[in-house]
Amino acid sequence: MCVTPLGPDLLFKTLADPTRRALFERLCREGEQTVGALTARAGVSQPAVSKHLGVLRDAGLVSDRHAGRQTHYRALPGALAPLVDWTSQMAGFWERRFDDLEDLLKRMDQ
């Protein structure tokens, strides 16, 4: 229900759980899947899978499509963009500090 990325916070929290991240990985690798198909190899009960998929949907990582009495979920890897931005930012800060004296100055006054 949220198309605009919410920053890395919700993304990290959502992907921190192994079971939930495994579900997202399967949807990325194998494409659209029904809840039943996902549950069959998830190692947890069907309500657990449904709840995880709901969390993934709230984070914008998956979308659901209703067809008859079964629901198909698909991954939306574009939602990973804030993660990529954050990591490249952190790496960027690191490289940038090679050029200036910030590091040395900080170590001197403290």
Add this chain to the structure above:
Amino acid sequence: MCVTPLGPDLLFKTLADPTRRALFERLCREGEQTVGALTARAGVSQPAVSKHLGVLRDAGLVSDRHAGRQTHYRALPGALAPLVDWTSQMAGFWERRFDDLEDLLKRMDQ
């Protein structure tokens, strides 16, 4: 205590906490910091900061350097590599499925 990356699992768990991720961000942006300097603007108590730094160290994201009676921590952004790998893998699977018929076939038999 672990120089070899442990995959994205520990990394996601470690960075899921906002306080802990903020500490890592500060170390990336501002360079090496003492525990006291970090505690001053962390919003939590000093033991909490020490514990967070320990978790970050166990994940290989920071290193500590003892100087007199104070400990300096610095970020090791190279430890983010498994995160970058994982995200690019997920994006890769997504793009790859544009070319072949995997998606269509899956939707047909199920």
Add this chain to the structure above:
DNA sequence: CTCACACATAACTCGCCGGTTATGAGAAAA
């Protein structure tokens, strides 16, 4: 030696979250 300081660890509390079983909603099948 004694004291003060910086940080780590111990011990504990408490809220959150992932798991379960039970039940509800809704659509296809009989």
Add this chain to the structure above:
DNA sequence: TTTTCTCATAACCGGCGAGTTATGTGTGAG
């Protein structure tokens, strides 16, 4: 309509983890 199937929701439980205060450890200062 009645039954059966797929999925979502409700209600509850247990454990983990982030926070606290209190204390330990080690180093520089007096």
